[in-house]
Amino acid sequence: MPIEAVIFDIGNVLIEWQPERYYDRTIGPDRRRAMFAEVDLHGMNDLVDQGHHFTDTIYAWAEKHSAWRDEIRAWHDSWIELAAPEIPHSVRLMRALRAKGVPVFALTNFGVQNFDYACTVYPFLTEFDRAYVSGRMRMVKPHAPIYAAVEADCGLAPDRLLFADDRIDNIDTARVRGWQVHHFTGPQGWAARLVAEGLLTEGEAA
Structure with a gap:
């Protein structure tokens, strides 16, 4: 047709769209693998895709996983570097x-x-x-x-x-x-x- x-x-x-590549560059592959194993970052992003507020969702996730607070906030603060x-x-x-x-x-x-x-x-x-x-x-x-x-x-x-x-x-x-x-x-x-x-x-x- x-x-x-x-x-x-x-x-x-x-x-x-390769977030892992951004983190490999900024915190190194070993720390990136550890963070992604511990924190469901793609699940966090799924909430944003479903219509949850971008800033509020990511910052709340960062507080919930405070050991990785700065790294998780980078998903928001440096987002355009992830989407590039x-x-x-x-x-x-x-x-x-x-x-x-x-x-x-x-x-x-x-x-x-x-x-x-x-x-x-x-x-x-x-x-x-x-x-x-x-x-x-x-x-x-x-x-x-x-x-x-x-x-x-x-x-x-x-x-x-x-x-x-x-x-x-x-x-x-x-x-x-x-x-x-x-x-x-x-x-x-x-x-x-x-x-x-x-x-x-x-x-x-x-």
């Missing part, structure tokens, strides 16, 4: 699609306050035709309700949507709902898929 809208995840599709850098080829693909008149949406697990902050650092995050941000919606991938909400809001049939995400569980839910999907492992493969779908030429996808 012809594609009527392309949907991008953001983390590890448009912006690298952008993936330039993916950004070019997003813009090339929009230049061709293809609607481009975001579907991302992202908090409210840190998404707004990210938009000031990465202006391309303001360029989507529709941005479905989990913190605003108070529902997250890979659970079905957020996909249903996207379908209801955009009004397009599931098989007319092409969705790229780096996580298989997020892709699997979309596939079950009838979306066309692409498991993102790098921008070159995503570019090739967009060319194969007839959405971009090879030159436009370079």
Whole structure:
């Protein structure tokens, strides 16, 4: 079926999201492994993605795990260093699609306050035709309700949507709902898929 809208995840599709890399650099791999073993930092971040306040959630987590207070607060205070850098080829693909008149949406697990902050650092995050941000919606991938909400809001049939995400569980839910999907492992493969779908030429996808 012809594609009527392309949907991008953001983390590890448009912006690298590797918190462990930040901590390896700042406190060293051994201390980072110890902290991540003791503190469920990704669980903390999941709360932010669900709509809990960015600052309040992380600072409360830091107080609960006071032995790691400064390191946990860095998840907030140095957050943009965790969410970096952008993936330039993916950004070019997003813009090339929009230049061709293809609607481009975001579907991302992202908090409210840190998404707004990210938009000031990465202006391309303001360029989507529709941005479905989990913190605003108070529902997250890979659970079905957020996909249903996207379908209801955009009004397009599931098989007319092409969705790229780096996580298989997020892709699997979309596939079950009838979306066309692409498991993102790098921008070159995503570019090739967009060319194969007839959405971009090879030159436009370079």
